[in-house]
Amino acid sequence: MSRVDNDLLSVQEARILVENAREAQKELAAFPQEKLDKIVGNMAEAAYKHARELAVMSQEETGFGKWQDKLVKNIFASDFLFKKIKDMKVVGIINEDKENKTMDIGVPVGVIVALPPSTNPVSTTIYKALIAIKSGNAIVFSPHPKAKKTITKVLDILIQAAEESGLPSGAIGYLRTLAVDGTVALMNHKDTSLILITGVPKMVKAAYTSGKPTIYGGPGNGPAFIERSADIKKSVADIIVSRTFDNGIVSASEQSIVAEGCIADEVRQELRKKGAHFMSEQESVQLSKLFFRPDGSLNTEIVGKTALELARHSGICVPEDTVVLISEQKYVSSSNPYSREKLCPVLAFYVEKDWMNACEKCVELLINEGRGHTLVIHSKNENVIREFALKKPVSRVLVNTPASLGGIGATTNLFPALTLGSGTAGGGYTSDNVTPMNLINIRKVGYGVRQLEDITKGAQVEEVAETSRTRCFVDGCSIESSGDLKEVLEKLLELLK
Numbered sequence: 001m002s003r004v005d006n007d008l009l010s011v012q013e014a015r016i017l018v019e020n021a022r023e024a025q026k027e028l029a030a031f032p033q034e035k036l037d038k039i040v041g042n043m044a045e046a047a048y049k050h051a052r053e054l055a056v057m058s059q060e061e062t063g064f065g066k067w068q069d070k071l072v073k074n075i076f077a078s079d080f081l082f083k084k085i086k087d088m089k090v091v092g093i094i095n096e097d098k099e100n101k102t103m104d105i106g107v108p109v110g111v112i113v114a115l116p117p118s119t120n121p122v123s124t125t126i127y128k129a130l131i132a133i134k135s136g137n138a139i140v141f142s143p144h145p146k147a148k149k150t151i152t153k154v155l156d157i158l159i160q161a162a163e164e165s166g167l168p169s170g171a172i173g174y175l176r177t178l179a180v181d182g183t184v185a186l187m188n189h190k191d192t193s194l195i196l197i198t199g200v201p202k203m204v205k206a207a208y209t210s211g212k213p214t215i216y217g218g219p220g221n222g223p224a225f226i227e228r229s230a231d232i233k234k235s236v237a238d239i240i241v242s243r244t245f246d247n248g249i250v251s252a253s254e255q256s257i258v259a260e261g262c263i264a265d266e267v268r269q270e271l272r273k274k275g276a277h278f279m280s281e282q283e284s285v286q287l288s289k290l291f292f293r294p295d296g297s298l299n300t301e302i303v304g305k306t307a308l309e310l311a312r313h314s315g316i317c318v319p320e321d322t323v324v325l326i327s328e329q330k331y332v333s334s335s336n337p338y339s340r341e342k343l344c345p346v347l348a349f350y351v352e353k354d355w356m357n358a359c360e361k362c363v364e365l366l367i368n369e370g371r372g373h374t375l376v377i378h379s380k381n382e383n384v385i386r387e388f389a390l391k392k393p394v395s396r397v398l399v400n401t402p403a404s405l406g407g408i409g410a411t412t413n414l415f416p417a418l419t420l421g422s423g424t425a426g427g428g429y430t431s432d433n434v435t436p437m438n439l440i441n442i443r444k445v446g447y448g449v450r451q452l453e454d455i456t457k458g459a460q461v462e463e464v465a466e467t468s469r470t471r472c473f474v475d476g477c478s479i480e481s482s483g484d485l486k487e488v489l490e491k492l493l494e495l496l497k
Helices: 003-028 033-049 051-062 067-085 121-134 145-164 180-188 201-209 232-248 261-273 281-288 307-314 355-368 382-391 452-456 485-496
Strands: 092-097 102-108 111-115 138-141 172-174 192-198 214-217 223-226 256-260 276-278 324-328 346-352 374-378 396-399 440-446 470-474 477-481
Touching (some): 003 111, 003 138, 003 172, 003 180, 033 051, 033 067, 033 145, 051 121, 067 121, 067 232, 111 121, 111 180, 121 138, 121 145, 121 172, 121 192, 145 172, 180 192, 180 201, 201 214, 223 232, 223 355, 232 261, 232 324, 232 346, 256 261, 261 276, 261 346, 281 307, 281 324, 307 324, 374 382
Parallel strands (some): 111 138, 192 214, 223 374, 276 324, 324 346, 374 396
Antiparallel strands (some): 092 102, 102 440
16 A cells, blocks of 8 residues: 555544534533443443553564553553542533632533553553543544554453443544544544643644644653752662662653752762762763664664663673663753763763752753653752742752652642643643543533622712813814813904904
């Protein structure tokens, strides 16, 4: 089949999928929350049963990360997430204030088009499907080409469980004939209400061009600041656990460490104890050549690889127990590969003389890339923590926790989510960990409680009579009067004598 034929078939399939989803969603919109919850519960249970199988499958298909950590994410996206959302009221009357006589009614947005990433294909697909159906929406997926087999398997499991529980056919669908034109057709379809993208940066421009509301979980470039009051052993342990989790492919994961000068040596020593290898300047240059392609895009060959694999590939000799590669850096720039997001266990290391300079370094890193995403601070000084929280261009400030797990809500009480909004700073419209509440419109109901005259009751209102003013100009002289025309003429005659 020619590429042209494939593109045309993909576009036609996209139209049919959205049309079917539109009809299914009309039926779904009438479902009470209890019925939606039953469907979601069965979907979550089915996904949980296949969590290990799907973790292994995704690692084998993509070559990214570790299946053991993907298993954790799959359980998180099914069992843990469901427990969090099962009692949420999302559609129908979701809030009522009897005293003030107002109500909030949750209304599904309609048809959602979702683009899951190849880095987290199973967990993100489960998560998107659950929050969409929980909020009464239909959802159509465009699987990532690098994870097509895995995403298709996940969706087949979810669709079967959902339809056996009463979900209308077509409410969950996916593009089988993959092509960029087909994905664009999904996003541009007149019946598409919302686009939900996680980690597919090449399609973001097309999403925004469609004119549809777009929730985008974009790249992170989160620095981790270790302040002098921090528990250094715990801070370093958290960073190592986070940066090695699924070999560093979670967008919230730390990309650099910024340490205060007075504790920098102690931090270095602790990092080495935990399996970090500090590279020489030459080694840093050798490794950096692997990160990006000539066009500036990330080289997928490094994504989700271990530190040992990266070292071998770049010709660097490191101890066999190495888990993270670290490059000491001084400056931040768009041309410095260590100033950008790398989806592998590599960290940049900066030293600043005090927390105020560290604050500026963190801002530089975030502005360079990752604006609006995530920052981590390790500190016991509440004043410093609050200063960082107040002044950083991020949507999440994580305190004394591994970023990859804290950002998604596993080790914090942030909402469990695998799409982390970056707000307007990151080019989206929400800074939330995306929840079912982000997938509805809220209809406001307000009962009449006062009359118009009650608004001005007790206030002194004066009626001001409007007077007409007349002004004439004669030989550069001005004549003005608030009286009638006769008075103006009389003054004019006097002037002309």
